[in-house]
Amino acid sequence: MFFSKEENELIIKNTIKYCERNVNNGKVLDFDRSLINGIYIMLSAFIKEPAFWDEHCSFGISDIGDSFLTRLNKFNNSISDEGGKVEALYISSFRLFYEGYLTSGIELSSDYNNVIKLSKDNTGNFSENAQEYINFTMRDLSTHLFRKLMSSPEVKVIKEISGTVSSANSLTQEWNDKLAEKIEKADNLKKSIEGYTDAFNFVGLHQGFDKLHKRKVEEKNRLIGLMFFFGYFDNITFCSKNM
Template structure:
């Protein structure tokens, strides 16, 4: 017995039985071509046409002939397998085929093929003996049984709950729409945060650039400070050496004057370079101060920009003052830093006078 919902005619075994019998029935029809037994020829034609459609569309018959497959499916296939083309056997098998075609026609959402309709219309043209009860059953009581089967099918019975199902689906739809709105709100909030993070990341990159520049300037300041210490030490060395020479050696007026002038020139030269290095040191400190200011601005410039866009018109003057204080640069006039050769011509004149 077949279980409803499973493949029956579509199994390889039954398809092979149906295929073999279709060939056999066609051979029997050819043998009866010249016969005067119209009923026998009609029975074989009906059986052959039914078996041909069962073989060609087994999934369709499995889906639409659930009741007859459950009640006589195995018996029907046994009759097909043992069929010997005789008229009595043909009437038995015809009755089974008729039941399947009637259920197939009732269960089909569209009109069945014209070939099947044609052989069904000729059933009433003949009188039946051994298959008469099955034919009557298929034309009357079986119709009621098929309708009952589908009317009380579990899937159809569940339609009674259709209003409740519709109400639940409506509630679920409203819930889904609300969930979509909530998600859109969250997505919008995340998009705003993402834009904020992108801007913040850009300022972090700018901050990193200023930090790298600051490291370079700090290193330059340290070397400059070390150079200042060296120049300061060199400024003291000639004076100390000259002081000890004066204490140990007797005074010589001519040579002392020349040496004093030479010492003064050397000290002036060292003092000039010390002054240049000191001005450069101060300039580097001013640059570091400006870099620190910009690094500080990078930490809150985004919030300030947002506040500036949302500020009322009456607050523009206040914001301009704030901008003048915060965004004005701390500039050390580097043009005041003396060049290395500034005053060299005057120093050359001084040396020439000493020689004379």
């Protein structure tokens, strides 16, 4: 919680009042008045929906939250623009504001779009350091936020869960492969056993034919013996009749 914090809200409201008093101050340079108006718009947005900006500016709050508060206090407590306090507060506010715009995907109102347009179209009017800061915010902040997001504890937990799921999938695949291998071995063994069974059946069939052959040979021999016996008996009968 940052913008929703009571003491921070009070500091921001005091700064908004300062902006209201000076946005039309003729003693202030035109460009600085434009910046003051931009600060007023951004701070008013922060106060209007503090929970929204707390959520969508979390990385910016972590990066520059303390320095942002310091610049707010300095802005409120000094009379003149000593040390470029207007510019310093503007670029800090813009850093938080632009992060909220990037991470939320909200449709910007015309006032909010004017702030972005002011930063984009007037880069050359800022000091050298402020130019670098504005350019970084508009050009490289999205990459910076992505890197911060990928290294955040929440994403690390997701990565760990993803890694666990990946390991589980790998282990499951390994089990499936081993099971398939065992099934294949079982099928091969079954085929081998069936082959042996067929071989044993062939041997039994051969033995059966062999026994049948022997039986037929024995029957043939008996028939031949009977033929000789009856032939011999007929000869004896014939001789007896002729004597």
